[in-house]
Amino acid sequence: MGVPEKRRETNLDMYSDAYAERTSGMVASAVRSLFSVANRPEVVSLAGGMPNIADLPLDSISDSVAALIREHGPKVMQYGAAQGEPRIREQICDVMALEGITGDPDDVVVSCGSQQMLDLVTRTFIDPGDVILAEAPSYVGALGTFRAYQAQVIHVAMDEHGLEPEALRHAVLTCRAQGKSVKFVYTIPNFNNPTGLTQTLERRREILAVAEEVDLLIVEDNPYGLLGIDIDPLPAIRSLDSERVIYLGSFSKTFAPGFRVGWALAPGPVKDKLILGQEAATLCPPVFSQFAISTYLETWDWQGQIVKFRQMYRERRDAMLRGLDDHMPVAATWTKPQGGFFVWMTLPEGFDSQQLLARAVTHRVAYVPGDAFYIDGLGTRNMRLSYCFPTPEQIYEGTRRLGEVLKEEAELRQTFGFVDSLDNKSTSTPALDSPSTGITGPSLESLSPTSPVAPSETGATASSHRTDH
Numbered sequence: 001m002g003v004p005e006k007r008r009e010t011n012l013d014m015y016s017d018a019y020a021e022r023t024s025g026m027v028a029s030a031v032r033s034l035f036s037v038a039n040r041p042e043v044v045s046l047a048g049g050m051p052n053i054a055d056l057p058l059d060s061i062s063d064s065v066a067a068l069i070r071e072h073g074p075k076v077m078q079y080g081a082a083q084g085e086p087r088i089r090e091q092i093c094d095v096m097a098l099e100g101i102t103g104d105p106d107d108v109v110v111s112c113g114s115q116q117m118l119d120l121v122t123r124t125f126i127d128p129g130d131v132i133l134a135e136a137p138s139y140v141g142a143l144g145t146f147r148a149y150q151a152q153v154i155h156v157a158m159d160e161h162g163l164e165p166e167a168l169r170h171a172v173l174t175c176r177a178q179g180k181s182v183k184f185v186y187t188i189p190n191f192n193n194p195t196g197l198t199q200t201l202e203r204r205r206e207i208l209a210v211a212e213e214v215d216l217l218i219v220e221d222n223p224y225g226l227l228g229i230d231i232d233p234l235p236a237i238r239s240l241d242s243e244r245v246i247y248l249g250s251f252s253k254t255f256a257p258g259f260r261v262g263w264a265l266a267p268g269p270v271k272d273k274l275i276l277g278q279e280a281a282t283l284c285p286p287v288f289s290q291f292a293i294s295t296y297l298e299t300w301d302w303q304g305q306i307v308k309f310r311q312m313y314r315e316r317r318d319a320m321l322r323g324l325d326d327h328m329p330v331a332a333t334w335t336k337p338q339g340g341f342f343v344w345m346t347l348p349e350g351f352d353s354q355q356l357l358a359r360a361v362t363h364r365v366a367y368v369p370g371d372a373f374y375i376d377g378l379g380t381r382n383m384r385l386s387y388c389f390p391t392p393e394q395i396y397e398g399t400r401r402l403g404e405v406l407k408e409e410a411e412l413r414q415t416f417g418f419v420d421s422l423d424n425k426s427t428s429t430p431a432l433d434s435p436s437t438g439i440t441g442p443s444l445e446s447l448s449p450t451s452p453v454a455p456s457e458t459g460a461t462a463s464s465h466r467t468d469h
């Protein structure tokens with residue numbers, strides 16, 4: 001391919017005409033581009049979602065990893081099966097049993113983190129222009145993958161109990177009436193990233209009932225399900241139906257993300273496609289990592305370790321909620337997660353979390369602006385606040401700094417004649433932006449029987465009968 005001289009001379013990308021069309025949808029994640037500033041030592045980062053693994057038994061892990069190489073090196077450092085190693089697939093079924101799933105190891109496909117499984121599932125189902133319904137807001141990494149495969153992502157509203165079944169039904173029917181091909185709905189039922197909200201068991205059943213009624217596949221992404229703070233694991237949607245759900249799991253949050261091991265439990269024919277996809281993508285998922293995790297699960301009290309993680313995240317979650325209660329000077333609302341890593345804040349009308357970020361960084365605090373979690377520019381009044389990584393003291397201090405930023409902004413706005421009230425934690429601000437439909441004709445919003453509700457208006461938790469991340 002000839003590269004024009006003129007472009008060689010300038011600093012422009014000389015390959016810009018050569019890239020595949022799909023790359024135009026591939027943009028740097030807002031979270032990643034924040035890393036350089038958020039990681040400065042003086043900044044309290046409430047931005048990243050890195051699991052806090054400082055308390056892992058590193059000495060024991062390093063001994064068992066060394067023994068693994070010494071005693072089984074030729075096997076564990078070799079290529080392996082595209083589907084994943086048999087032993088870990090059995091252990092994965094034991095892990096999933098904690099959420100009520102009866103899975104067959106033969107239906108498990110191991111991947112390089114659940115992120116890669118999102119990629120494999122998307123490439124298996126999506127032709128350019130196909131519709132993926134994604135709860136709004138949604139995990140930024142999933143949206144990036146969906147974009148990369150040129151899916152049309154259409155958001156579906158959530159309320160304080162998660163994805164709204166009626167909105168889902170209307171989205172499917174409206175899309176189909178317009179001749180669109182809806183391939184699946186993407187949902188994070190436990191401690192959603194970014195809202196922290198959790199679907200009640202009743203809500204899971206309702207979503208499944210709608211999926212059955214309209215014949216829709218569900219992709220259930222569940223990296224946080226075992227990390228409840230106030231509640232024990234709820235039955236996974238997959239535990240209620242084995243044919244309509246592709247379940248994604250991960251060891252990133254319950255053990256360590258660096259091994260990069262996740263998985264799917266999928267209906268048989270889908271599983272076969274995922275294995276072919278895995279073969280094409282990587283030949284096989286990382287064999288050494290799978291053996292290292294198998295050994296950890298066999299030799300360590302991993303469930304006891306998860307109890308410790310839950311306690312550690314409880315202290316951090318509580319520090320954040322206390323800090324927000326103490327320091328938020330403006331009318332803002334936020335979710336009160338029962339587990340997981342994230343709080344979702346909604347600022348008063350007129351505030352823009354993207355614009356405020358630069359000032360926040362000068363105040364030495366960082367967060368992720370809410371629009372990163374929507375495909376269509378919504379979420380400008382929202383921010384995702386993570387409590388997983390900093391110490392409780394840092395988190396509390398971070399909320400104090402954030403409070404200063406918002407107070408300054410409110411004062412500025414008052415100076416220029418806007419009427420925001422200070423010292424008033426309003427309960428009237430919706431925490432979840434109404435999704436735009438991406439559909440022409442009657443809007444889903446107008447078809448939806450309920451509008452999004454601020455979690456803090458209703459007790460702010462995903463479920464009224466339990467207490468957790």
Ligand SMILES: Cc1ncc(COP(=O)(O)O)c(C=O)c1O
Binds near residue numbers: 049114223250257
């Ligand atoms: C909802 C969700 N899904 C998937 C992932 C990907 O996790 P991993 O690839 O480490 O398993 C993440 C990571 O933060 C996540 O929050």
